[in-house]
Amino acid sequence: MPLPDHDLMLAVRDGDLDCMGELFERHHGPLYGYLSKLTGNRAAAQDLCQTVFQRMLKYRHTYRDEGNFAAWMYHLARRCASDHFRRASSAPAPMDPTDLEAHADDAVGADEAAASKDDHALLHRALGRLDRADREVLLLSRLQELSFAEVAGILECSVGAARVRAHRALHSLRDHYFKLQKDPLT
Amino acid sequence: MTCNDCLEHVAGLAYGKLDERTAADVRVHLAACAACSRQFETLGLTLEALERLPSAPPSHRMRARLMGDIEAEKLDLQGRAGWAASIRSSAERRPASWLAPLLQAIAACALLAVGFLAGERTAGERAATERRLADLGAKVDTMGMLVEQSVLQKRDTVDRLQAVLTVGSSKRPDERVINGLINSLAFDSSVNVRLNALNALYGHAGQEVVRAGVLACLPREPNPLVQVSMIDFLVAAKAHDAAPELRKLAEDAKADTDVRESARRAMDLL
Numbered sequence: 003m004p005l006p007d008h009d010l011m012l013a014v015r016d017g018d019l020d021c022m023g024e025l026f027e028r029h030h031g032p033l034y035g036y037l038s039k040l041t042g043n044r045a046a047a048q049d050l051c052q053t054v055f056q057r058m059l060k061y062r063h064t065y066r067d068e069g070n071f072a073a074w075m076y077h078l079a080r081r082c083a084s085d086h087f088r089r090a091s092s093a094p095a096p097m098d099p100t101d102l103e104a105h106a107d108d109a110v111g112a113d114e115a116a117a118s119k120d121d122h123a124l125l126h127r128a129l130g131r132l133d134r135a136d137r138e139v140l141l142l143s144r145l146q147e148l149s150f151a152e153v154a155g156i157l158e159c160s161v162g163a164a165r166v167r168a169h170r171a172l173h174s175l176r177d178h179y180f181k182l183q184k185d186p187l188t
Numbered sequence: 189m190t191c192n193d194c195l196e197h198v199a200g201l202a203y204g205k206l207d208e209r210t211a212a213d214v215r216v217h218l219a220a221c222a223a224c225s226r227q228f229e230t231l232g233l234t235l236e237a238l239e240r241l242p243s244a245p246p247s248h249r250m251r252a253r254l255m256g257d258i259e260a261e262k263l264d265l266q267g268r269a270g271w272a273a274s275i276r277s278s279a280e281r282r283p284a285s286w287l288a289p290l291l292q293a294i295a296a297c298a299l300l301a302v303g304f305l306a307g308e309r310t311a312g313e314r315a316a317t318e319r320r321l322a323d324l325g326a327k328v329d330t331m332g333m334l335v336e337q338s339v340l341q342k343r344d345t346v347d348r349l350q351a352v353l354t355v356g357s358s359k360r361p362d363e364r365v366i367n368g369l370i371n372s373l374a375f376d377s378s379v380n381v382r383l384n385a386l387n388a389l390y391g392h393a394g395q396e397v398v399r400a401g402v403l404a405c406l407p408r409e410p411n412p413l414v415q416v417s418m419i420d421f422l423v424a425a426k427a428h429d430a431a432p433e434l435r436k437l438a439e440d441a442k443a444d445t446d447v448r449e450s451a452r453r454a455m456d457l458l
Contacts, residue, residue, distance in 0.1 A: 017265065019258050026254050030246060038243040048246055055254050059261055125237050143203050144235055150205050169199035176234040 007071035015062045025071070026055055033079060036141050040083055042130060046090075050082045057082065073152040076142060080156055087134065124186065128178035136171035143168040189217040194224045202231040255410045256377040263375050263408070348376060352384045366392060370401035379411050386417050393425035403430050406437075412444035419450045423457050431458060 005013075007028065010021040030051060037054075038047035057078050065074060129137060142153045143164075154164035194217045200206045201214050218225045352372055372385035392398045399422070406418045415437070422430040437443055438451035 019262050019265070022258055023255065026251065030250065034246040034250075035243045039238075039241065044244055047243075048250060051246060052250050052253060056257055059257055121237065122241055125241055129238075140238075143205065144238060146204060150200075165200065168203065169196075172199045172202065172231055172234065175238075176230050179234050179237065180230065 008069065011058075011062070011065050011069070011071045011074070012067070014059075015065045019059070022055070022059060025058070029072075029075060030055070032145075033075065036076070036145075037079060037083065039129060039141055040134075040137055041086065042126070046086055050079065050086055053082045054079045070152060072145070072147040073155060076145070076148065077156045080138070083138075121183075124182045125179055128175055128182055131178045132171060132174055136167070136174055139164065139167045140171035140175060143172075189213050191217075191221060191224055194218065194221065195227060198224060198228045199231055202228060202235055252410060253377065256379075259408055259410060260375050260377050348372070348378065348381045349384060352381055352388060366395065366398060366401075370398070370405070373402065374405045374408065379414055382409075382411070382414050383417060386414070386421055390421065390424070393421065399425045399427045399430075403427060403433060406430075406433055412447050415444070415447045416450045419447070419454045423454045426458070428458055431455060434458070 005021075005024075007025060010025050013021040014025070033054060034047055034051045037050045038044060041047050041050070054075065058075065061078075065071075132140065139153065139157060142148060142156060143150070148156075150165050150168070151161050153168065154161040157164055157167075159167075194214055197206060197210055197214045198218075201211055206214065218228055352369065366389075369385045369388050373382050373389070376382050376385065386402070389398050389402065402418055402421050402425070406415065406422070409415050409418060419434065419437075422434070434451045434455050438448050438455060440448065443451075
């Protein structure tokens with residue numbers, strides 16, 4: 003029977019670094035998916051995902067006996083993403099052409115050209131219309147391995163606040179998504 | 189449960205994060221209320237669409253880089269000094285075919301120094317010469333430290349690559365430079381830096397410590413391109429003692445096909 007993530011991370015902390023390879027295999031896909039949807043930028047998500055695993059290795063001694071691996075990983079991911087957004091806000095980032103669809107509504111006058119009935123593109127656009135905090139709480143809350151208490155821990159807010167923000171973000175995404183489905187040119 | 193109570197929890201139910209009792213209460217209300225049921229349905233559809241949203245698979249380079257980081261961290265744990273010492277001592281345990289020329293070189297240098305000092309005519313000139321020699325020694329030490337620092341400690345890949353290229357162009361590198369290059373080959377997380385460190389070592393393939401260093405790095409190397417280059421190096425260096433390691437690689441089913449093929453070819457050549 004495979005070892006739980008928590009046991010693997012404790013082993014890494016205690017010096018069995020090969021266990022980090024197994025944790026990477028289990029989690030890099032979902033983590034990359036989370037960062038990709040959060041940033042809307044594939045290349046940035048790739049770099050951030052790499053950085054998260056590097057930080058796990060570097061700060062392994064901070065992992066606690068009673069810790070939850072997924073919560074710890076997404077906590078590190080949030081820190082890395084915050085650094086990324088801070089850098090991105092101070093310097094214009096080169097646009098990955100493959101991400102243009104996700105950012106179509108950022109470009110003035112490009113709406114019509116980019117408007118598509120494709121469901122994924124609509125949802126990408128709807129996600130892009132949420133503010134970052136809403137996108138973050140929504141993407142964390144949908145992860146089944148995290149409770150609202152753990153999401154609250156990652157976001158450094160109360161459980162009640164995390165729950166309210168998650169509800170509001172989901173309602174907001176739903177409204178944008180359905181509105182775009184009815185009229186993609188909005 | 190009222191509609192207001194239900195709407196407060198309906199997103200939590202869609203997220204799958206309600207406790208069982210609350211979830212059961214909400215479901216009872218949803219079964220009887222079309223308006224709340226519609227709210228729940230649309231939220232659920234939105235989350236389902238989000239789950240289906242594809243994201244391109246991450247690149248394979250991410251895995252290779254992490255494995256490189258893990259290896260570097262493991263080597264750090266083992267201690268760079270201890271590892272370098274083990275390479276040196278393993279080189280020293282071998283039949284000392286290189287010892288005689290080394291001793292001859294040291295003896296030649298000593299004779300040269302003695303002759304040089306004896307040739308000085310006055311005590312003043314001798315003192316001045318000694319000062320120049322001391323300055324020169326200090327410069328050599330500083331250079332060695334700079335080489336070590338630039339090769340081993342710089343965090344930026346471009347800087348480390350530049351350091352390796354600079355060090356590699358040195359025609360008469362000292363022991364510290366050679367150690368720096370071997371350390372880069374063993375520890376650096378960048379494939380480019382490791383390949384250039386290996387290229388820089390080609391000029392010194394005749395040294396036993398260099399052959400032993402490359403051979404020690406081979407089983408730790410995660411990248412097939414660098415592995416193949418190391419195998420070529422060992423063939424060029426006529427490292428006959430590499431045969432057991434090459435056999436292991438040639439028979440390792442998990443190793444890259446090109447690596448296995450190179451190892452087989454190298455065994456034939458050696």
